[in-house]
Amino acid sequence: MSLMPTTTDRTAGLARGALTLGVEEEFLLLDARRPAPAPVVDDVLERVSPALRASVRHAYLRTQIGVAGPPAGDLDALWRSMSLLREGVADAAEAAGxxxxxIGACPLTGPDAPVADLPRCHRTAERFGPLAPGHGLNGTLVRVGVDDPELAVQVLNHVRPWLPVLHAVTANSPFYQGIDTGYASWRSIMWERWPSVGPTPLLESYAHYRHLLDDLIASGVVLDESMLHWHARLAPDGSAVELRIGDVCPSLADTALVAALVRALVGTAITDVEAGLPAPAINQQLLSAAHWRAAHDGLEGLAVDLVNQRPRPAWHLLRRLFDLVRPQLERHGDLEIATVLMSRLRSHGSGAARQRASFARHGSLDGVLAALTEATRG
Known part of the structure; x- marks a missing residue:
């Protein structure tokens, strides 16, 4: 039974001119017969149905695969498209063995996976070396349509204080190399090795954004605009704000909640910008510390309250975020389903908490991965 209300019920509350919403997700490919990564992305891609092929792509390593759903005007449409992609790619993976x-990071031991056989991936490996050891770091990207670049840059400034909270929500990689790392998102710690990863700086204007990007490309720190991995950035074609702040979510319900909150946060930021409200001047070092805390504690521990610079239970800050963006959730017709999904998250815990609970039940990572595979298809 779907958690989503019917399209008819939802579109009655959907505002004209609603912000479009898109999601990209990355996944790990595991061998079907044993607990081991499977470098079979090319075989999987060959088996994806023609109807879905344009939305499925290589990631960086051959043990990963990515999907990108089309922009949607409402959460129901996004849910349907992402469900079809998850199910279709899962079917193709099974056909490829x-x-x-x-999962955010592969928890198993073994030799590092080879990069995908694409010129860009080989160039990246030659330039940056073994910054992505293992079998891939799998994240979630949420894209919200904002086609005015000056407005979009101001949105980036306004959303900065809330991204560590969303970071905690997505934590889904506590295990690595066969052990519990003590972090809720070990992927985040590994991801920070890349020189272009980190909190978005406070930006003066779109010209400032472009100037920084051009300098980074000239320095060799990034190959091109698509390698700018700030936690929030502009889409390379200038049509949207993109937030890439955490692990791939274990279930589509988790992804939908994050997407709804991100769109509502962007909508709230637009309202504040248009009202002439200044963006909070959050210290960059403190913002980095808040993201580290989110990666370490996840949703079940403490988070840094960037308003008063003190630790607070992460759930308290998530509830504060929900209350802040409630008008935008309502405007987009997402309030009912977001409320249901928040309750579900509260009951089930974050992906990291679910992995640890599964490990406690099964006593092995095999059981953890089996449960995650089932949740992925959903």
Whole structure:
């Protein structure tokens, strides 16, 4: 049974001119017969149905695969398209002798996976070396349509204080190399090795954004605009704000909640910008500390309250975020489903908490990965 209300019920509350919403997700490919990564992305891609092929792509390593849903005007449409992609790629993976698994980082030991056989991936490996050891770091990207670049840059400034909270929500990689790392999102710690990863700086204007990007490309720190991995950035074609702040979510319900909150946060930021409200001047070092805390504690621990610079239970800050963006959730017709999904998240815990609970039940990572594979297909 779907958690989503019917389209008829939802579109009655959907505002004209609603912000469009898109999601990209990356997944781990595991061998279907044993707990081991499977470098079979090319085989999987060959088996994806023609109807979905344009939305499925290589990631960086051959043990990963990515999907990108089309922009949607409402959460129901996004849910349907992402469900079709998850199910379709899971079917293709099974036909190739693999399992599609939504996990931030592979928890198994073994030799590093080879990069995907694409010129860009080989160029990246030659330039940056072994910055992505293992079998891939799998994240979630949420894209919200904002086609005015000056407005979009101001949105980036306004959303900065809330991204660590969303970072905690997505934590889904506590295990690595066969052990519990003590972090809720070990992927985040590994991801920070890349020189272009980190909190978005406070930006003066779109010209400032472009100037920084051009300088980074000239320095060799990034190959091109698509390698700018700030936690929030502009889409390379200038049509949207993109937030890439955490692990791939274990279930589509988690992804939908994050997407709804991100769109509502962007909508709230637009309202504040248009009202002439200044963006909070959050210290960059403190913002980095808040993201580290989110990666370490996840949703079940403490988070840094960037208003008063003190630790607070992460759930308290998530509830504060929900209350802040409630008008935008209502405007987009997402309030009912977001409320249901928040309750579900509260009951089930974050992906990291679910992995640890599964490990406690099964006593092995095999059981954890089996449960995640089932949740991925959903």
């Amino acid at each position: 693999a399992r599609l698994t939504a």
